Amino acid sequence: MNNVTPLPSRQRAAIVQHDRAGFGELRAELHSRVADQDLVAVWAELPFPERRLVLKSAGLEADATQQINQLAKPERAAVRAAIHRMSNYATGLRDQLRHRTQHPSCELASHARQALAEGNTKAALHWLSLIEKGVA
Numbered sequence: 001m002n003n004v005t006p007l008p009s010r011q012r013a014a015i016v017q018h019d020r021a022g023f024g025e026l027r028a029e030l031h032s033r034v035a036d037q038d039l040v041a042v043w044a045e046l047p048f049p050e051r052r053l054v055l056k057s058a059g060l061e062a063d064a065t066q067q068i069n070q071l072a073k074p075e076r077a078a079v080r081a082a083i084h085r086m087s088n089y090a091t092g093l094r095d096q097l098r099h100r101t102q103h104p105s106c107e108l109a110s111h112a113r114q115a116l117a118e119g120n121t122k123a124a125l126h127w128l129s130l131i132e133k134g135v136a
Helices: 023-034 037-045 048-057 073-099 104-117 121-133
Strands: none
Touching: 037 073, 048 073, 104 121
């Protein structure tokens, strides 16, 4: 019985796992970034004055009218970094403005103005003294 050879069998196809936690999308995005497809789309939408600003920020002397794929790979990386820096800066400014609150004395000053408008000098002086003391 040593001469018996097994019959060829069909191999099952590998079980394809469904994309968990969006890693497939992330992988596709990373591949498109390697190909600079996202940079091409951003560059195409930028007006020429903004392109010049980005190129200046990247330290490049390239022509703003040329397509991004005409730049060398290190130049495209510099443009990407400049856009990223500028985007982070703009986001930081926007967040600062959103979280900026009025100084507490502004509310006291509005009470003082209202008292003056009503002709109540005693109340206006009260509110102004609170502001001067630095209560708020």
